[in-house]
Amino acid sequence: MTFGIEAASYYVPSLYLEINDLAEKRGIEPAKLEKGLGLHRMGFPDVHEDAATFAAEALLKLIKDYNINPKEISRIYLGTESALDAAKPTASYAMQMVEKVLEAEFGERVFRNCDVVDMTFACIGAVDALHNSLDFVRANPEKKAVVIASDYAKYELASSGEYTQGGGAVSVLVSSKPDLIEIENHWGVATESVFDFFKPRRHFKKEDLTNAPENFPEKIEVFTDEPVFDGQYSNQCYQDRIREAYYHYKEITGKDKPYENWKYLIFHLPYAFHGKRVFTEIYSSENGLSYETPEEQKAVAKSEDYIQFINDKIEKSQRASSEIGNMYTASIFMALLSALQISFNENEELTGQEIGFLGYGSGSKSKVFAGRVSENWKNVVAKWDVFEGLKNRTAIDFETYEKLHRKQLEHSVNENYKGFGLKSVEWENPVLLGARYYDYQD
Numbered sequence: 522m523t524f525g526i527e528a529a530s531y532y533v534p535s536l537y538l539e540i541n542d543l544a545e546k547r548g549i550e551p552a553k554l555e556k557g558l559g560l561h562r563m564g565f566p567d568v569h570e571d572a573a574t575f576a577a578e579a580l581l582k583l584i585k586d587y588n589i590n591p592k593e594i595s596r597i598y599l600g601t602e603s604a605l606d607a608a609k610p611t612a613s614y615a616m617q618m619v620e621k622v623l624e625a626e627f628g629e630r631v632f633r634n635c636d637v638v639d640m641t642f643a644c645i646g647a648v649d650a651l652h653n654s655l656d657f658v659r660a661n662p663e664k665k666a667v668v669i670a671s672d673y674a675k676y677e678l679a680s681s682g683e684y685t686q687g688g689g690a691v692s693v694l695v696s697s698k699p700d701l702i703e704i705e706n707h708w709g710v711a712t713e714s715v716f717d718f719f720k721p722r723r724h725f726k727k728e729d730l731t732n733a734p735e736n737f738p739e740k741i742e743v744f745t746d747e748p749v750f751d752g753q754y755s756n757q758c759y760q761d762r763i764r765e766a767y768y769h770y771k772e773i774t775g776k777d778k779p780y781e782n783w784k785y786l787i788f789h790l791p792y793a794f795h796g797k798r799v800f801t802e803i804y805s806s807e808n809g810l811s812y813e814t815p816e817e818q819k820a821v822a823k824s825e826d827y828i829q830f831i832n833d834k835i836e837k838s839q840r841a842s843s844e845i846g847n848m849y850t851a852s853i854f855m856a857l858l859s860a861l862q863i864s865f866n867e868n869e870e871l872t873g874q875e876i877g878f879l880g881y882g883s884g885s886k887s888k889v890f891a892g893r894v895s896e897n898w899k900n901v902v903a904k905w906d907v908f909e910g911l912k913n914r915t916a917i918d919f920e921t922y923e924k925l926h927r928k929q930l931e932h933s934v935n936e937n938y939k940g941f942g943l944k945s946v947e948w949e950n951p952v953l954l955g956a957r958y959y960d961y962q963d
């Protein structure tokens with residue numbers, strides 16, 4: 522019996538900013554962002570969009586595109602680091618939104634007996650949900666699980682993370698009928714607790730606030746959307762963890778140079794060129810190349826063999842990321858969709874080919890695993906049209922972008938949007954304070 526991904530869908534934010542507009546306004550050389558990091562556009566959510574609406578869109582599309590009976594979904598596990606609540610899972614919001622739309626066809630509360638939860642470990646939370654759900658279907662081969670990766674990657678204005686912002690969701694159906702890709706049960710894992718990128722509770726004092734009411738506490742702790750991070754240190758942690766997880770994978774599988782057999786290497790991509798920039802270390806050690814000094818490291822990155830290797834095994838997975846930006850938990854899944862979509866468009870035959878995955882989550886953990894493309898993969902990919910879909914977004918100018926970022930817009934840029942949207946947040950009733958209400962526009 523085989524296990525893996527039976528079907529997949531995605532959703533990207535409805536707005537985008539041209540990266541050159543950001544470069545110009547921030548005084549950054551556009552070539553650094555485009556040619557150095559591989560950034561072209563940055564996906565950005567409209568006022569009514571958040572991690573819950575992204576997840577709901579990706580879930581509904583999955584169910585509709587592949588005619589899934591929602592009553593047959595035993596669990597919906599959502600990986601996110603953009604949770605809307607520290608107790609009530611974002612998955613419960615997404616589930617409720619989709620239930621409402623499905624009500625006419627399937628009756629009330631179609632997910633009544635579905636196990637729903639969020640999993641959080643920065644960008645690797647959805648890989649953890651996938652790992653866990655694969656274990657679940659291995660133990661219960663007649664059951665199906667949905668994994669959703671959904672995030673909004675927001676950084677402080679004018680920070681070094683700003684140009685890597687993005688967002689969106691990918692949903693996958695996990696089962697014993699892996700029509701897209703069969704996933705083997707060997708998981709290279711590496712973990713170390715570090716502070717490379719995190720979202721702690723932040724302290725604010727009454728004296729820091731303008732117009733604080735009389736009875737406001739002297740000091741409060743709040744979560745913010747924007748992380749605390751050290752960019753170059755986070756790169757180093759990423760590189761260290763994937764190296765450790767890759768060697769763990771080699772140890773448990775006994776495979777020699779496994780990456781050579783991988784048709785594609787699918788990375789967590791915080792920005793498009795990250796995977797190819799950090800893999801030089803593993804590549805050097807696997808090929809006996811010296812990697813001590815910065816000059817030696819540059820020489821590997823610029824070598825003809827390495828450039829050929831990137832063009833063959835990584836480049837296609839980067840293309841969606843260049844158009845969307847960081848999707849945190851969803852980035853690694855979108856990198857897979859990107860590579861498979863391009864192979865599909867180019868009429869390539871992938872059946873039986875092995876694909877390697879290198880996941881990373883700050884804080885920090887990496888998982889390295891592999892899968893094999895199934896015979897039916899083209900029937901699954903036929904529903905996506907990833908790059909055409911990206912053309913349906915609305916461009917925004919820099920001024921609108923900054924207002925959205927600062928939450929200064931009252932109304933959506935696309936007021937007549939279709940699909941799920943945040944309608945209101947309760948700020949009056951003390952027993953519902955902060956509750957979020959969504960609707961669906963046909």
Ligand SMILES: CC(=O)CC(=O)SCCNC(=O)CCNC(=O)[C@H](O)C(C)(C)COP(=O)(O)OP(=O)(O)OC[C@H]1O[C@@H](n2cnc3c(N)ncnc32)[C@H](O)[C@@H]1OP(=O)(O)O
Nearest residue numbers: 550552553556557558644681682752753755756759791883
């Ligand atoms: C957050 C997650 O999702 C989890 C993770 O993966 S952690 C690892 C990633 N960390 C993050 O994404 C944190 C947020 N991001 C950041 O802090 C930063 O954007 C970053 C650290 C990722 C990048 O930092 P940066 O200082 O902007 O870029 P830098 O590392 O100097 O790289 C710029 C590249 O552009 C190149 N470049 C610069 N100017 C150029 C030009 N004019 N033309 C062409 N290339 C140029 C540089 O040579 C360099 O490329 P190479 O090293 O490959 O040669």
